[in-house]
Amino acid sequence: MTKIDDDEGAGVSSAHSTDISVNSGRHSDSLTYVHKVGVPPKQSWFHEFKATIKETFFHDDPLRKFKDKSCLKKLFLGIQAVFPIFEWGRCYNLSKLKGDLIAGLTIASMCIPQDIGYAKLANLDPQFGLYSSFVPPLIYAFMGSSRDIAIGPVAVVSLLLGTMLQDEIDPIKHKLEYQRLAFTATFFAGITQFVLGFFRLGFLIDFLSHAAIVGFMAGAAITIAIHQLKGLLGLKKFTKKTDLISVMESVWSSVHHDGWNWQTILIGVTFLAFLLVAKYIGKKSKKCFWVPAIAPLISVIISTFCVYITHAEKHGVKIVNHIEKGINPLSVNKLYLSGDYLVKGFRIGAIAGIIALTEATAIGRSFAAMKDYQIDGNKEMVALGTMNVVGSLTSCYIATGSFSRSAVNYMAGCHTAVSNIVMSLVVLLTLVLITPLFKYTPNAILASIIISAVVGIIDIPAMLLIWKIDKFDFVACMGAFLGVLFHSVEIGLLIAVVISFAKILLQVTRPRIAVLGKIPRTNVYRNIQQYPEATKFPGILIVRVDSAIYFSNSNYTRDRILRWLSDEEEKLKESNSGLRVQYLIVEMSPVTDIDTSGIHAFEDLYKSLQKRDVQLVLANPGPAVMAKLHASNLASMIGEGRIFLRVSDAVLTFAPNMEP
Numbered sequence: 001m002t003k004i005d006d007d008e009g010a011g012v013s014s015a016h017s018t019d020i021s022v023n024s025g026r027h028s029d030s031l032t033y034v035h036k037v038g039v040p041p042k043q044s045w046f047h048e049f050k051a052t053i054k055e056t057f058f059h060d061d062p063l064r065k066f067k068d069k070s071c072l073k074k075l076f077l078g079i080q081a082v083f084p085i086f087e088w089g090r091c092y093n094l095s096k097l098k099g100d101l102i103a104g105l106t107i108a109s110m111c112i113p114q115d116i117g118y119a120k121l122a123n124l125d126p127q128f129g130l131y132s133s134f135v136p137p138l139i140y141a142f143m144g145s146s147r148d149i150a151i152g153p154v155a156v157v158s159l160l161l162g163t164m165l166q167d168e169i170d171p172i173k174h175k176l177e178y179q180r181l182a183f184t185a186t187f188f189a190g191i192t193q194f195v196l197g198f199f200r201l202g203f204l205i206d207f208l209s210h211a212a213i214v215g216f217m218a219g220a221a222i223t224i225a226i227h228q229l230k231g232l233l234g235l236k237k238f239t240k241k242t243d244l245i246s247v248m249e250s251v252w253s254s255v256h257h258d259g260w261n262w263q264t265i266l267i268g269v270t271f272l273a274f275l276l277v278a279k280y281i282g283k284k285s286k287k288c289f290w291v292p293a294i295a296p297l298i299s300v301i302i303s304t305f306c307v308y309i310t311h312a313e314k315h316g317v318k319i320v321n322h323i324e325k326g327i328n329p330l331s332v333n334k335l336y337l338s339g340d341y342l343v344k345g346f347r348i349g350a351i352a353g354i355i356a357l358t359e360a361t362a363i364g365r366s367f368a369a370m371k372d373y374q375i376d377g378n379k380e381m382v383a384l385g386t387m388n389v390v391g392s393l394t395s396c397y398i399a400t401g402s403f404s405r406s407a408v409n410y411m412a413g414c415h416t417a418v419s420n421i422v423m424s425l426v427v428l429l430t431l432v433l434i435t436p437l438f439k440y441t442p443n444a445i446l447a448s449i450i451i452s453a454v455v456g457i458i459d460i461p462a463m464l465l466i467w468k469i470d471k472f473d474f475v476a477c478m479g480a481f482l483g484v485l486f487h488s489v490e491i492g493l494l495i496a497v498v499i500s501f502a503k504i505l506l507q508v509t510r511p512r513i514a515v516l517g518k519i520p521r522t523n524v525y526r527n528i529q530q531y532p533e534a535t536k537f538p539g540i541l542i543v544r545v546d547s548a549i550y551f552s553n554s555n556y557t558r559d560r561i562l563r564w565l566s567d568e569e570e571k572l573k574e575s576n577s578g579l580r581v582q583y584l585i586v587e588m589s590p591v592t593d594i595d596t597s598g599i600h601a602f603e604d605l606y607k608s609l610q611k612r613d614v615q616l617v618l619a620n621p622g623p624a625v626m627a628k629l630h631a632s633n634l635a636s637m638i639g640e641g642r643i644f645l646r647v648s649d650a651v652l653t654f655a656p657n658m659e660p
Helices: 045-057 071-082 086-089 092-122 126-132 135-143 157-165 174-199 203-207 210-227 229-233 245-256 262-284 290-310 340-370 377-392 403-411 418-438 443-455 460-469 471-486 489-509 554-577 595-611 623-631 635-636 647-654
Strands: 019-023 031-034 150-152 401-403 513-518 525-527 540-545 583-587 615-619
Touching: 031 340, 071 086, 071 403, 092 126, 092 157, 092 290, 092 403, 092 443, 126 418, 135 150, 135 157, 135 418, 150 403, 150 418, 157 174, 157 340, 157 443, 174 377, 203 340, 203 377, 203 401, 203 489, 203 615, 210 229, 210 443, 210 460, 210 471, 210 489, 229 245, 229 403, 229 443, 229 525, 262 290, 262 443, 290 418, 290 443, 290 540, 290 623, 340 377, 340 401, 340 403, 340 489, 340 513, 340 647, 401 403, 403 513, 403 554, 471 489, 513 615, 540 554, 540 647, 554 583, 554 595, 595 615, 595 635, 615 635, 615 647, 623 635
Parallel strands: 540 583, 583 615
Antiparallel strands: 019 031, 150 401, 513 525, 513 540
16 A cells, blocks of 8 residues: 555556555655556457447446346346336336326327427328327337337427428428328438447437537527418418528518418417416426416317307418328338438438437436436337337328427326327327317417427527537537528538537547646645646656547647647746756546557657657556557556656655655
8 A cells, every 4th residue: 555645546456566665755754655557467359359349339238137047037038128118017006007197198188289280390281290199109108218208299300301301302292202201201210210229329329419409409499480480470472491581581571462361360479478378387386287288289279169160261360171080091102112212211311310319318318317217228219210110101200209298298297108108099089089170270379389389499598508618519509500590400400410520529639738736735736727726846747638549639649748848848947947857747547548649659759758858757547558558568668667656656756855
């Protein structure tokens, strides 16, 4: 054990370490023991590769529960792994059913009018929105691992899908072909999600930063809201473009041509105010969660009845008209599995599928954290992918987790995914029995429902927090937001991805390198910018590299260290103290790994220091770094006596009587 009071390098083990005793000469008259950094046992390349693959793709060790089990038990556990309902279903009881039943009925009352409106966002007939809240939630209930997420169409994905599809096929002139391409895109969205989960590639969606997603969602929400002005104002002609300028030009030009319909405006604005007040009541009191949940259905019932008895449709109020009655027809033979539309369907589906996956994953993790349970991200992807593949074969378009419905599901007291089954059965009854009653539902009420739903997507507090925490993150947020708002959803998404990758590349290629000093009355060495009271030893420069060292940043790391050295030498010359830098100590505890380029960079650094008559000293390299230092003979070049467990050990060795 060392007698130095220091927390640097704690927990570093050594397979072949030896002790060097050095008289400290400062803290006591006793000997202080300094440990050498150990070299981990050398592994074969196969075992090293196997360990890397396991840590990257199977860090949660999904097969651990199958160890030492009989074949029958393994089969049962395998079924449970694919269908979690067989695991939690064994503990299901009437108490849980009561909570799930109430939650399911509540979200069903919310989803039915939303689904009809969201289908219009995707340029599809209203029944397709209802279809997508029938089959996919049933599949997810059996395969999903989240207890709270509510499945169905969502506004952002509906808009994204509709925007990309109409760029390929006109949804009015070629209605059937448009529907076929929508089913094809949904099929490939499911395939994309399934593949990411099955091959445990879920980490790829993490490349979309939180800031970029916040900006993208806010921009999409405003785009969706302004597009509802067509239904809210009763406009006959409207632009197909989604950018703010085109939409506002279309709105104002209609004043001089067709005009606005005051009856439609009256219906839309009145019920929009009602829905927003209901949402406000729900936020102010958790006990009133049901108010915003049933408000959309109440709005639809009242507005439909008013239009029916007044025949407002004869006065320019646009209505839903016909919604096909009956359950989902099969669409297996409608998929484009060859030709140009196959490629287009794959492209659209992959993009929309990843956005849907990102939204569902974020929602699932949020509610799992609230209830203190864990969800398996890869299982979620497989479940979402499977439900969308099956959905594409049964006339559904892309479904995912809805934040507003999931929040209501959570507050309504759901216990399991049975709430999705209840919701699905209510939608089934709606399709079979009451869709004709929606004939006189005004489009204005659907516009009001969509606007009230997307208002919650705009997270202004999150944007302000991003500004306070990280300005570069805020640039990513605003880039995605403005890209969606002033150009298109696809461009906004592209900007979000590009800025997210740019940030990663910037952080990887320009790691932080700090100069360290000694905290008074301790043996702790910290960044002198963070701790101005930290002092440096004359003749010794201590730096810390806060990143792994790879080909992308190795040259920068070497050059930055040499610049710190030059700056320190300039300061010593200006002080006329007659001292010079004799030792450069590199604190390497944050350096988790180093590649060949990094090794070469340190070799060049060593040679440059030799010319300046400065000794290179390393402190606390990790096991992976230490193994590569020895494999490359760089450790021998530097010298075993110049690689230490801690910075304080190095200082005690080379400057035992020197005070800062």
